[in-house]
Amino acid sequence: MPRGCVLFAVVMFVACGVPPSVAGAADAPHIVVIVADDLGNADLGYRGSPIATPQIDALARGGVRLEAYYGLPVCTPARAALMTGRYPMRHGLQTLVIFPNHRYGLPTDEVTLPQALRDVGYSTAMVGKWHLGHADRKFWPNSRGFDHFYGNVVGEVDYFTKDRGGVIDWQRNGVFLKEEGYYTHQIGDEAVRIIESHETSKPLFLYVASLAPHAPFEAPSEAVEAYREVFPTKEEREYAAMITTLDAEVGRIVAALEKKGMRENTLVFLTSDNGGATSGLFASGARSPEDREASGGVAIDAKPPASNAPFRGGKGSLYEGGVRLPAIVNWPARLAPAVVHEPLHHVDVMPTLLALAGIDAAPGKPFDGKNCVATIRDGAPSPHDDILINVEVFRGAIRKGPWKLIKTSLLPGKTELFDVVADPSETTNRAAEHPDLVRDLEDRLLSYAREQRPSEWIKAQIDYLGFQGETLMAPGYNVDGGGGATEKPVLPR
Numbered sequence: 001m002p003r004g005c006v007l008f009a010v011v012m013f014v015a016c017g018v019p020p021s022v023a024g025a026a027d028a029p030h031i032v033v034i035v036a037d038d039l040g041n042a043d044l045g046y047r048g049s050p051i052a053t054p055q056i057d058a059l060a061r062g063g064v065r066l067e068a069y070y071g072l073p074v075c076t077p078a079r080a081a082l083m084t085g086r087y088p089m090r091h092g093l094q095t096l097v098i099f100p101n102h103r104y105g106l107p108t109d110e111v112t113l114p115q116a117l118r119d120v121g122y123s124t125a126m127v128g129k130w131h132l133g134h135a136d137r138k139f140w141p142n143s144r145g146f147d148h149f150y151g152n153v154v155g156e157v158d159y160f161t162k163d164r165g166g167v168i169d170w171q172r173n174g175v176f177l178k179e180e181g182y183y184t185h186q187i188g189d190e191a192v193r194i195i196e197s198h199e200t201s202k203p204l205f206l207y208v209a210s211l212a213p214h215a216p217f218e219a220p221s222e223a224v225e226a227y228r229e230v231f232p233t234k235e236e237r238e239y240a241a242m243i244t245t246l247d248a249e250v251g252r253i254v255a256a257l258e259k260k261g262m263r264e265n266t267l268v269f270l271t272s273d274n275g276g277a278t279s280g281l282f283a284s285g286a287r288s289p290e291d292r293e294a295s296g297g298v299a300i301d302a303k304p305p306a307s308n309a310p311f312r313g314g315k316g317s318l319y320e321g322g323v324r325l326p327a328i329v330n331w332p333a334r335l336a337p338a339v340v341h342e343p344l345h346h347v348d349v350m351p352t353l354l355a356l357a358g359i360d361a362a363p364g365k366p367f368d369g370k371n372c373v374a375t376i377r378d379g380a381p382s383p384h385d386d387i388l389i390n391v392e393v394f395r396g397a398i399r400k401g402p403w404k405l406i407k408t409s410l411l412p413g414k415t416e417l418f419d420v421v422a423d424p425s426e427t428t429n430r431a432a433e434h435p436d437l438v439r440d441l442e443d444r445l446l447s448y449a450r451e452q453r454p455s456e457w458i459k460a461q462i463d464y465l466g467f468q469g470e471t472l473m474a475p476g477y478n479v480d481g482g483g484g485a486t487e488k489p490v491l492p493r
Contacts, residue, residue: 028357029331030204030266031117032257033349034250035082036243037075037129037214038283038315040276040306041326043243049307050230051240055251056328059270061337063330064376068343070399071274072390073322074282074315075131075155078273078346079209083112083132083144085350085362085369087388089452094392096457098131100154100165104456105133106144111364113350114145117205120357123147125194127187128209131155134169142173146207149173150190156211159183159218182220184212184242188249195256203357204262208253213242213276215283215304220245231305239305267331267356269349275322276306278314312426318397318406319426323389329376340375341421342382343399345389348372386441391449393458398445403434405441417441 043049046057072078076097077088083106088094091107098105106112114124125148126141133139134153141149152162152169159182162170170177179186191208198204219241226244227237250270257263277283283304306314313319327344329335347369351362355371370383389397389404397406402421408414417431417438431438 028121028203029334030206030257030262031122031353031356032204032206032208032253032266032268033082033353034208034210034253034268034270035079035128036210036246036270036272037212038274038277038306039213039243039272039326040308040314041311041321041324042307042309043213043239043276044326047326052244053247055247055254056270059250059254059268059328059330062332063268063328064335064338064340066327066329066344066376067339067341069271069325069327070323070343070345070387070389071272071325072346073274073317075129075214075273077390079130079132080106081346081369082273082349083114084110084365085113085347085354085367086110086365087347087368087390087448089388089391089448090365090368092453092456092459093132094390094452095455097155098133098457099460100134100167102457102460103135104460105136105139108138108143109364111362112145113353114141114205114207116145116350116354116359116363117203117357118145118147119363120359122203122205122357123198124205124207125149126207126209127151127190127194128207129155129211129214130209137174140174148194151187151209152211156214156216157183158216159211182245184210184245184249185220188252191249191253192256195253195260195262198260198262200260200262204266205353210246210249212246213239213306215277217242217305233305236305264333265331267329267334267353269327269329269353271327271346272325275308275311275314275317275320275325277304277316278306278308278321279316280304282314282316310425318389318395320404320420320424323397335377338379340379342375342379343384343387344372344375344382345369345384345387352376386444388445388448391445391452392455393449393452396445396449398441398448400441400444403437403441405431405438405445407442407445415442 043051044056045053046060074097077093080088080091080093118124124146126146128151130141130153140153150172154164154169157164157169162168168178217235217238219238223241223245224237227240231237257266280302308314308321311320311324313321315322351367351369352372355373374380375382386398386400394410395408402419404418404420406416415431416429418426
């Protein structure tokens with residue numbers, strides 16, 4: 001390209017407020033996003049838990065705590081929102097998660113956070129759990145904007161073997177590995193290596209997507225033993241040990257940034273994908289005591305050890321315990337310690353981080369999220385008029401100001417209205433007292449619902465309609481009326 005054309009292109013980029021590269025921009029921060037998996041809102045030391053999390057507590061003390069921060073009810077929708085700045089109902093990912101035998105993933109026409117950052121000069125790396133598509137390489141992290149990926153692409157795996165249903169789901173940049181080690185230690189090791197080898201003339205985006213403390217509940221024996229006098233049950237001790245082990249890796253990442261001279265200008269954002277699991281249905285697929293013992297999961301009728309107090313509900317739920325999360329933004333060079341109670345959402349992460357990188361407009365489809373720099377830095381009001389927590393064909397939730405509406409359309413249906421500022425535990429349904437407010441929030445929720453793509457999870461279930469399973473009959477049943485106790489029904493000739 002002629003020199004004059006290059007100069008004209010640079011001038012036009014700057015005039016539009018979108019620099020062609022931030023590689024040499026002093027104001028462009030390094031970014032580390034750390035996402036825990038199924039972390040209970042109350043299960044951190046700074047929130048009063050007996051679980052030891054000194055490294056995360058230090059980030060909270062020195063950073064901005066977001067106390068009205070929302071995720072999604074389960075893993076896949078949460079990660080879709082974080083990676084695109086758009087509500088997952090726009091991707092068809094609003095319902096449940098991508099199962100191991102599902103073929104779909106995050107649509108490839110969506111521009112992701114790492115793609116947008118890489119386009120303006122960032123080095124992009126990810127370690128940990130992806131869960132946004134695995135059946136085709138086009139869905140894998142290296143195809144979605146990450147220069148480097150180390151971890152697993154399906155959902156949960158065994159923490160030591162990385163096995164999921166007989167398949168070792170563990171790779172580095174598309175090459176599958178069989179490595180010894182503990183999941184949380186290994187992603188911590190890789191994150192430290194990435195930081196140590198980073199060329200600091202370029203800004204770094206590092207996404208650390210922990211599997212912990214998602215089931216199966218497995219941790220190094222010494223970490224579990226440390227909680228023997230603190231928690232009475234094996235599951236509680238394992239869960240606590242998983243969180244403390246994750247906390248230690250957070251400390252190692254921060255220490256590596258300090259050693260590399262990157263810490264002052266690194267924005268560290270830490271949160272969870274969704275609330276902690278309080279039902280066995282959402283903690284593990286185990287169905288029997290034998291399966292649970294073998295898998296480290298939770299029996300289907302048992303209560304997992306996570307706590308979301310004081311919030312109601314947990315993972316899978318639209319109540320606050322399922323979607324209201326601990327969130328910390330720590331950036332020593334730019335942010336003073338503060339506590340922010342303005343409502344924000346996972347969809348805000350991408351537009352906010354891009355704004356800090358000098359990108360003021362959505363690089364692809366329109367954002368649902370907002371640039372929340374003023375809210376985080378100055379305590380300004382939330383830029384949202386309303387926040388869609390999630391919407392599906394059978395339920396949805398929306399928040400506006402202090403009010404939150406939950407609508408369940410499965411018969412007989414239910415409409416619930418809560419003042420989540422005065423009543424964060426959602427104990428009192430105020431819908432009958434405020435019919436005009438209910439109508440307004442219902443209209444907003446329905447407006448979003450009309451824009452949703454069909455759920456890929458629901459569409460995928462058509463594959464199972466032809467298989468009805470083995471017929472089970474009570475012992476002693478006899479179709480000829482003879483009354484004899486038989487293991488199988490006696491059929492008439």
